[in-house]
Amino acid sequence: MPQIPFPGGMGPPHLPFFNHSLPFPPFFPQPSFPMTMPPYASDVVPDPSINPGGLYSSLQPQNELKCQICGREFARRTNLLLHYRTHTGEKPYSCDTCGRSFSQSGSLKAHKRIHTGEMPYQCSYCPKKFRLKGQKTRHERTHTGERPFVCDQCGAKFADTTNLQSHKRIHTGERPFVCEHCHKGFSQKQHLKTHLLTHTGELPHECKTCKKRFRQKGHLKQHERTHTGKLYFSPVHVLILIQGEKAF
Template sequence: MRHQALHGAERPFSCAECGRGFCDRAALATHRRGHTGERPFACTECGKTFAASAGLLVHQRRPHACGDCGRRFRQRAHLARHRLAHTGERPFPCGECGKAFALSATLLRHRLVHTGERPHRCPDCPRAYTQSAYLAQHRRSAHTGQRPHACPDCPRAFADPSLVEHGRRHTGERPHRCPQCHRSFRHRSALLRHRRAHAGERPFPCAHCGRRYSRSSNLLLHQRVHTPQ
């Protein structure tokens, strides 16, 4: 509801540089820093500066940064586990299919694919999930309408922790960098899709004709060829 109200809201505060309109002066001030290069929000620990307060908050909540991709973590132990993704080490193999994982917890979640088990059931509808976090997100968005993660720089709010990624729209941060061409992305998922182009990976096959695609969205578009209108 809060986000939908944004579409119909008046935007009386316009940027003199580009003409873009905003609901309040604070949002306009944050936007104008993109033109001026001003970064008034500084981290007291390391001195890094940000154009928007949201960027500083994200930085302070996750002080441990990965030197390879820039992804940040609250705890040093979480960073150490993440770095296994860069080293390629996968010491936990699945006994059913042989697929190996960097983390034992990831292996346990993967094994639910073989068992079909979805132990986390919604008490309000028949939906069930493999992880409690997915159930919590489902209940907030589908049943309670709660959006506890509010953006400090615009009226948007979120049911899940995607506020962190949304905040990068205000800060301009693109922490996920391709090691081959150095192009950077806001979201890790976008980087993974991009890297498939370098590797030539096409992990999404069509069940009708076997043609393969690098993105699931492209596969869905292709499948319309096989679906009678």
């Protein structure tokens, strides 16, 4: 095939597309060189400065988007690099108010709202506002009843992934949260926090009426009903009422 001349008698400009050293994906046939190119083809070839990763930056082999530590896979290389910080502990973004550090700039931005009091996300169904968009989304499911996350073991449905992951530990028996004092394990982080209060003796929940303090928030709510006159029915009491049996 005859070579098509370029303007001014010049050869083809240096373009990444025609670099012999570039690997060609297996689904592209290896071209024969020298290649011909229509006049002014450089006008339609992507500028390398716009695509610094190169022509095939979006065609990453699948194993390059897989965490080599835990095996988790990602659709974008940027997300993989951010994920690696969960293993390395790197937290390059620091709050200039309290000094707390974060692995992502978005997490720092959301954290700063604790200091400013900003709550930019309002529920579509009620006046309640939230600091994070995810908090708003989870809250709105209390209005809609949506439970999009399903356990693949028993079919139980949940409004958010955190509750689903906690539930799955019922099936696996995993107890990743361990008490540093007695080495007792728990399936949920909140259960560990409550347990730690038995070692510290702390009673963080106070009744606004009589100032009595409690270790668990549920115990405080049950106690507050002694002031309001509202009856408290535990799950056992509800079952007894439904079945029409006596409590004792």
